[in-house]
Amino acid sequence: MGIGNLLTRVFFIIVGAVLMAVGLELFLVPNQIIDGGVTGISIISSHLSGWPLGIFLFVLNLPFLVLGYKQIGKTFALSTLLGIIVMSVGTQLLHSTPAFVDDVFLAAVFGGIVLGIGIGIVIRFGGSLDGTEIVAILLNKKTPFSVGEIVMFFNLFILTSAGFVFGWDKAMYSLIAYFIAFKMIDITVEGLNDSKAVWIISDNHKAIGDALLSRLGRGVTYMHGEGGFSGDEKKVIFTVITRLEEAKLKAIVEEQDDQAFLAIGDIHDVKGGRFKKKDIH
Structure with missing residues (x-):
């Protein structure tokens, strides 16, 4: 230190x-x-x-x-x-x-x-x-x-x-x-920001990721996963949002794939990377 x-x-x-x-x-x-x-x-x-x-x-x-x-x-x-x-x-x-x-x-x-x-x-x-x-x-x-x-x-x-x-x-x-x-x-x-971590698993991951970037202004990370039952390869979308953006994110995901798996959890601190929201027009 x-x-x-x-x-x-x-x-x-x-x-x-x-x-x-x-x-x-x-x-x-x-x-x-x-x-x-x-x-x-x-x-x-x-x-x-x-x-x-x-x-x-x-x-x-x-x-x-x-x-x-x-x-x-x-x-x-x-x-x-x-x-x-x-x-x-x-x-x-x-x-x-x-x-x-x-x-x-x-x-x-x-x-x-x-x-x-x-x-x-x-x-x-x-x-x-x-x-x-x-x-x-x-x-x-x-x-x-x-x-x-x-x-x-x-x-x-x-x-x-x-x-x-x-x-x-x-x-x-x-x-x-x-x-x-x-x-x-x-x-x-x-803190007061109430940041939330989001994991999304969907076969339509590219469309969801593009929509989150263009409409929510949040960057996404694609991670590789594997289904526990099927053994199929899965793409996991990871992003970080604020509490106020949660409802809009859910609407975007449901619009692109109403069968997508979605998990949202509270996180205490967000540092580094590109958490700062991108301007959207």
Whole structure:
């Protein structure tokens, strides 16, 4: 990794961790709203013990940091360590700062937004601010449950615990903050373009490819395939579009071959090549 890329990664991990600290100390914690994962456990532990939140955020994440080093690698572990240190110190420095809002609903909404953006930035640049996902990845290998299902189970348990500690109304506000943060993480990590990868298998591949190029302005790549049952050679068309172009692409494919096989999937990043749309007249 070049020095420029390293400095960029460090800068954005620090920015993301600071935003996480702001979301916690200026929105959620003063209004007794929690997040999921280790962060939620840390908020509850800090409330019950009276100890600073930053201590729990750092100490409780350390075991998961070791697991991350063993399972994912050194770069991830160091990036995560930097983020956790900045987040922990940030919460301590901001603890005596008055909350931005006293309205619990507004705190849940805007706290969730700031929190989600912060976490998303750190994830996008190769780190993490919560160890729950690492545990979920490890358990996923030994149980029939998906990573998402395991994380959801942990968070439901933690958010339910908030009902006993802070009251059930605060637990419901915590659910709102958690949902908003979850969506903001997706938006931050994946971006707003919502790029989609498209695979098309058709005997009329040339006509479809030409139509996509001339009418949609998207370049296509022809790949060689082989039918699993028939053993016949197949041409697979691959292209990348935005979410807004999906309906038009489906119409073009159906017009050229209503029996064509079509698969569309979400992708996070598109770089290089000729993804930029060609002008069409």
